[in-house]
Amino acid sequence: MKHAFLIVALSFLSFSAMAQTPVPKEAAPADVASIDAIMKAVYDVISGDAGEPRDWDRFRSLFHKDGRLIPTGKNPQTNVFAARAMTPDDYVARNEPFFAKNGFHEREISRKVDQYGNIAQVFSTYHAFRSKTDKEPFLRGINSFQLVNDGKRWWVLTIFWQAETPDNPIPQQYLKGKN
Numbered sequence: 001m002k003h004a005f006l007i008v009a010l011s012f013l014s015f016s017a018m019a020q021t022p023v024p025k026e027a028a029p030a031d032v033a034s035i036d037a038i039m040k041a042v043y044d045v046i047s048g049d050a051g052e053p054r055d056w057d058r059f060r061s062l063f064h065k066d067g068r069l070i071p072t073g074k075n076p077q078t079n080v081f082a083a084r085a086m087t088p089d090d091y092v093a094r095n096e097p098f099f100a101k102n103g104f105h106e107r108e109i110s111r112k113v114d115q116y117g118n119i120a121q122v123f124s125t126y127h128a129f130r131s132k133t134d135k136e137p138f139l140r141g142i143n144s145f146q147l148v149n150d151g152k153r154w155w156v157l158t159i160f161w162q163a164e165t166p167d168n169p170i171p172q173q174y175l176k177g178k179n
Contacts (some may be wrong), residue, residue, distance in 0.1 A: 005013070013069050015132060021127045025057040025058065025060065025061045026061060027058075027061035027153065028041075028058070028060060028061075029153070031058070031061070031062060032061075032062065032153035032154045032155070033154070034122065034154065035113060035115070035120055035122065035147060036087055036100075037154070038062060038147065038155075038156065039108065039111070039124060039145070039156045041058070041061075041062055041124065042062060042145075042156065042159070043106055043107065043108055043126075045058050045059045045062070046059065046068055046095075046104065046106060047102070047104060047105040047106055047107075048099065048104065048105070049103045049105075049131055049132065050099070050100070050102050050103040050130075051101070052099075052100055052103075053100075054099060056092050056095070056096075059088060059091075059092070060089070060092075062155070062156050063088045063155065063156045064148065064155040064156065064157050065155075065157050066157070067086065067087070067088055067158065068085045068086065068087065068156070068157070068158045068159075069085075069086045069087075069090075069091045069158070069159045069160075070083050070084065070085045070086070070158060070159070070160040070161070071083070071084060071086075071161055072160070072162045073162065073163060074165070083160070102130065103129070103130040103131045104128060104129075104130065105128065105129040105130070105131065105132055105134075106126050106127075106128045107126060107127055107128070107129070108124050108125070108126055109125050109126060109127055109140075109175065110124070110125035110174055110175050110176055110177055111123070111124050111177075112173075112174065113126070118148055118149040118150070119146070119147070119148055119149075120145075120146075120147040120148075120149075120154075121144070121145070121147075122143075122144070122145040122146075122147060123142055123143075123144055123174060124142065124143045124144075124145060124177060125140070125141075125142050125143075125170060126140065126141060126142070127139065127176045128140070128145055136164055139163055139164075140148065140163070140164040140170060141161055141162055141163035141164050141170070142161060142162060142170060142174055143159050143160070143161040143163065144158075144159070144160040145158070145159055145160075146158045146160070
C-alpha cells in the first residue's frame with residue numbers, strides 16, 4: 001500500500017511540475033531560417049535604449065535547450081583570464097538590471113563563417129553603442145557562435161565572446177566584412 005501511494009504521489013508531483021513549467025516560445029520562422037537570420041535576430045533582441053524592455057522570450061527561442069553564453073576576460077585585480085558559462089536564463093537575470101539603466105546596441109561589423117553540413121562556427125566581430133545615435137562605439141570584440149541546424153531551423157548552441165582590450169586588439173582579418 002505504501003508503494004502504491006508513493007507512486008501515485010510521485011506521478012502527481014511530476015504532472016504538477018510539468019503543468020507549472022512554462023512552454024518555451026516557438027521561434028519566429030524568419031529568425032531561424034538561415035545563419036544570417038539567426039545572427040540578425042540575436043543582435044536585434046539584445047539591443048535597445050536604456051529602460052527599453054527586451055523580448056526575452058524571443059531571445060530564449062533562438063537557443064538550443066542546452067545553449068550557453070560564455071563571456072571571457074581578464075580579472076583586473078588578478079590578471080587571470082577566465083570564462084564563465086551561463087544559460088540564456090542566467091544571461092537574462094544578469095543583464096536585465098543593466099539594460100534597465102543603460103543603453104546597449106550591439107552591431108555586427110564583420111563575419112567569418114565556417115560551415116560543414118548542419119554545423120557552423122561564426123566569428124562575428126561587433127561594436128557596441130549606448131544609444132542608436134552614437135557614432136563612436138564604447139566597446140568592440142568578437143562573438144564566437146556555434147550553430148546547429150536540426151533540419152528544420154538553426155539553433156544557437158553557444159555564444160562565446162571576448163572584448164577587445166588595448167593589449168589585445170582585434171586582428172585586421174576579423175574586421176574585413178562578411179563572408
